[in-house]
Amino acid sequence: xxxxxxxxxxxxxxxxxxxxxxxxxxxxxxxxxxxxxxxxxxxxxxxxxxxxxxxxxxxxxxxxxxxxxxxxxxxxxxxxxxxxxxxxxxxxxxxxxxxxxxxxxxxxxxxxxxxxxxxxxxxxxxxxxxxxxxxxxxxxxxxxxxxxxxxxxxxxxxxxxxxxxxxxxxxxxxxxxxxxxxxxxxxxxxxxxxxxxxxxxxxxxxxxxxxxxxxxxxxxxxxxxxxxxxxxxxxxxxxxxxxxxxxxxxxxxxxxxxxxxxxxxxxxxxxxxxxxxxxxxxxxxxxxxxxxxxxxxxxxxxxxxxxxxxxxxxxxxxxxxxxxxxxxxxxxxxxxxxxxxxxxxxxxxxxxxxxxxxxxxxxxxxxxxxxxxxxxxxxxxxxxxxxxxxxxxxxxxxxxxxxxxxxxxxxxxxxxxxxxxxxxxxxxxxxxxxxxxxxxxxxxxxxxxxxxxxxxxxxxxx
Numbered sequence: 001x002x003x004x005x006x007x008x009x010x011x012x013x014x015x016x017x018x019x020x021x022x023x024x025x026x027x028x029x030x031x032x033x034x035x036x037x038x039x040x041x042x043x044x045x046x047x048x049x050x051x052x053x054x055x056x057x058x059x060x061x062x063x064x065x066x067x068x069x070x071x072x073x074x075x076x077x078x079x080x081x082x083x084x085x086x087x088x089x090x091x092x093x094x095x096x097x098x099x100x101x102x103x104x105x106x107x108x109x110x111x112x113x114x115x116x117x118x119x120x121x122x123x124x125x126x127x128x129x130x131x132x133x134x135x136x137x138x139x140x141x142x143x144x145x146x147x148x149x150x151x152x153x154x155x156x157x158x159x160x161x162x163x164x165x166x167x168x169x170x171x172x173x174x175x176x177x178x179x180x181x182x183x184x185x186x187x188x189x190x191x192x193x194x195x196x197x198x199x200x201x202x203x204x205x206x207x208x209x210x211x212x213x214x215x216x217x218x219x220x221x222x223x224x225x226x227x228x229x230x231x232x233x234x235x236x237x238x239x240x241x242x243x244x245x246x247x248x249x250x251x252x253x254x255x256x257x258x259x260x261x262x263x264x265x266x267x268x269x270x271x272x273x274x275x276x277x278x279x280x281x282x283x284x285x286x287x288x289x290x291x292x293x294x295x296x297x298x299x300x301x302x303x304x305x306x307x308x309x310x311x312x313x314x315x316x317x318x319x320x321x322x323x324x325x326x327x328x329x330x331x332x333x334x335x336x337x338x339x340x341x342x343x344x345x346x347x348x349x350x351x352x353x354x355x356x357x358x359x360x361x362x363x364x365x366x367x368x369x370x371x372x373x374x375x376x377x378x379x380x381x382x383x384x385x386x387x388x389x390x391x392x393x394x395x396x397x398x399x400x401x402x403x404x405x406x407x408x409x410x411x412x413x414x415x416x417x418x419x420x421x422x423x424x425x426x427x428x429x430x431x432x433x434x435x436x437x438x439x440x441x442x443x444x445x446x447x448x449x450x451x452x453x454x455x456x457x458x459x460x461x462x
Contacts, residue, residue: 004026004027004028005026005108005109006024006025006026006028006029006032006107006108006109007024007025007026007108007109007110007111007112007115007116007119008022008023008024008100008103008104008108008109008110008111009022009023009100009110009111009115009116009460009461010022010096010100010460010461011023011086011459011461011462012091012461014093015093016091016092016093017091018090018091019088019089019090019091020088020089020090020091020092020095020096021086021087021088021089022086022087022089022096022099022100022103023084023085023086023087023111023116023461024084024085024086024087024103024108025078025079025080025082025083025084025085025111025116025119026082026083026108027075027082027083028083028107029082029083029084029085029108030045030046030072030074030083030085031045031046032085032103032106032107032108033045033070033072033085033087034046035106036058036059036060036065036102036103036106037054037056037057037058037059037068037070038056038057038058038059039054039055039056039057040056045070045072045085048072050072050073050074050077050078051071051072051073051077052071052072053069053070053071054069054070054071054072055067055068055069055070056068056070058087058089058099058102060098060102065095065098065099065102066089066090066095066098066099067089067090068087068088068089068099069087069088070085070086070087070088071085071086071087071088072084072085073085073086075123076123076125079116079120079125080116080117080119080120080123080125081119081120081123081124081125082119082123087099110460111460111461112455112460113455113456113457113458113459113460114131114135114454114455114456114457114458114459114460114462115455116461116462117131117134117135117455117458117462118131118451118455121443121451126153127155127158127442127443127444128441128442128443128446128451128454129152129157129158129161129397129400129441129442129443130152130153130154130155130158131443131454131455132152132397132399132454133149133150133152133153133157134153134458134462135457135458135459135462136148136149136152136219136396136397137149137150137153138459138462141221141263141265141270142218142221142265142268142269142270143265143268144218144268144269144383145218145219145270145396147268148215148218148219148394148396149396151391151393151394152396156391156393157393157395157400157441158442160204160208160393161438161441161442162442164201164204164205164438165435165438165439165444167197167201168197168201168431168434168435168438169435171193171194171197171431172428172431172432172435191418194418195415195418198411198414198415198418199415201411202408202411202412202415205404205407205408205411206408208393208395208404209395209401209404209405209408211392211393211394211395212394212395212396212401214383214394215394215395215396215397216396217269217302217383218269218383218394218396219396220270221263221269221270221271221272222269222270222271222272222302222303222379222382222383223272223274223300223301223302223303224271224272224273224274224301224302224303224304224305224379225274225300225301225303225304225305226238226273226274226275226305226307227304227305227306227307227324228306228307228308228320229308229309229312229316229320231309232307232308232309232312232340232341233307233309233340233341233366233367234275234307235260235275236340236366236367237305237307237338237340237364237366238260238262238273238275240366240367240369240372241264241273241372242262242264242273260274260275261273261274261275266376266379266380267380269380269383271379274301301333302333302334302382303333303334303335303336303379303382304324304328304333304334304335304336305336305338305375306320306321306324306335306336306337306338307338307340308320308321308337308338308339308340309340309341310339310340310341310342310344310345310363311341311344311345317339317351318351318354321337321351321354321355322354325354334358334359334360334382335355335356335358335359335360336359336360336361336362336375336378336379337351337355337359337360337361337362338361338362338363338364338375339361339362339363339364340364340365340366341365341366341367342363342364342365342370342371343365343367343368343370360378362374362375362378399441399454400441403437403438403440403441404437404441406433406437407433407434407437407438410430410431410433410434410437411430411431411434413430414427414430414431414434417430
C-alpha cells in the first residue's frame with residue numbers, strides 16, 4: 001500500500017489563524033524542501049541534525065511566499081517512520097494554499113485522509129488499535145474520553161491483546177507439534193493447563209467486552225431524555241442544567257413541540273440532554289408528532305428523567321410513572337423520577353411500589369436550584385468511573401468489540417471441545433480462529449479494505 005511518494009497536507013484547521021502547519025512525509029521530503037527554503041546563511045536542511053528548527057523564507061523562484069519555521073525529523077525516528085518536515089507559516093488561507101500548491105509543483109502529492117498515521121502503522125511505529133486511538137484523541141470532547149484515548153494510544157489495550165495472543169501461541173505450537181507425531185499418540189500440550197488457560201483468557205475477554213458499555217458512554221456521551229406531562233418544568237430544568245436559556249419557558253401547555261438537545265460536560269463526562277414534548281392527549285397534529293418523538297427518545301436514552309409536578313395529585317403522578325415505565329420496556333435504562341416544584345409543595349410522596357430497584361426519586365426545584373447537586377450525583381452514578389480512575393483497559397471501538405466477540409465464541413468452542421475430548425486438530429482450529437480475531441484488533445492480521453475503512457474517517461494531515 002505504501003510507496004515512495006512524498007505526501008503533504010495542511011494539518012491545522014481550515015480558516016485564518018495566527019499560524020498554520022503544513023506537513024510532509026517521505027524519504028525525499030527534506031530534499032524537496034531544500035529547493036524552496038532559503039535561510040540567511042544559506043544552510044541546507046539535508047545537512048542539519050534531526051529534531052531541529054530552522055528559520056527562513058519559503059520562495060517560489062525569486063518571490064518570497066512567507067517567513068516560516070521548518071522542523072525536520074529523520075526516519076525512522078519520526079511519527080511516520082519516514083523523513084518528516086513540518087512548516088509553520090502565517091495563518092492566512094491564501095498563504096497556506098500558496099505553500100501547498102508550491103509543494104505539489106515540486107513533486108509532493110496531497111495526502112489522503114489519515115495517510116500520515118497509516119504510514120506510521122505500516123512502518124511499525126504503532127499498531128492498528130493505537131492508530132485508531134489517534135483519531136479518538138483528536139475528537140475527544142471530555143477528560144474521560146481524553147484519558148481513555150491517551151491510554152490506548154500508549155499501548156494499554158495493545159499490551160493486553162498481545163499478552164492474550166502470546167499465551168495462546170505457546171499452546172497452539174504444542175498442539176501443532178502433536179499433529180506432526182499423530183501416529184505415535186503423544187500429548188505435548190497438557191490438557192488441564194490448557195483448560196485453565198482458555199478459561200482465564202475467556203474471563204479477561206468477557207471483562208473487556210463488558211467495559212465497552214462504559215467506553216461507549218465515555219466516547220459518545222450519555223443520552224438523557226427529560227420527559228413528563230406538559231408544564232411540569234422540563235424546559236426550566238434543561239435551562240438550569242445548561243445554565244443558559246436554551247429552551248422556551250412558558251405557562252402555555254405544549255410550548256415544546258420538537259426535541260431540543262444540548263451537551264454539557266459534568267466532571268469529565270459528556271451528557272446529551274434531550275428536552276422533549278410534553279406527554280398528553282392532544283388533537284394538534286404537530287404536537288402529536290413531537291410526543292411520538294418523545295417516546296422514540298425514551299427508547300434510545302440511557303437515562304430517563306421523568307419530571308413530575310409536586311403540586312399535582314398523587315394519582316396524576318402515578319399515571320405519569322406508569323406511562324413512562326411502559327415505554328421503557330426491558331433493558332438497563334435508569335429511571336430518575338424528578339419531583340419538581342418542591343418550593344410550592346409540602347407533602348410526602350410514597351411511590352416505591354411503582355419503581356424498580358434501580359429507579360430513584362429526587363425532589364428538586366428547577367426554578368430555585370434546590371437539590372440540583374443531588375440530581376447531578378444521580379446522573380454521575382450511572383457512569384462508573386472507577387475503572388477509568390484505576391487505569392483499567394476500556395474498549396471504546398465497535399470494531400474491537402466485534403472482534404473480541406468473535407474471539408470469545410471461538411474460545412468457547414475450544415473450551416467445550418476440551419470438555420468432550422475432541423482431537424487436537426479440531427482444538428487447534430478453534431484456537432487459531434481466536435488468534436485470528438485478536439490479531440485483527442492490533443493489525444497483525446488485516447486487509448486493505450479494513451485499513452481503508454478505518455483511515456478514511458481520519459483528518460487530512462493526520
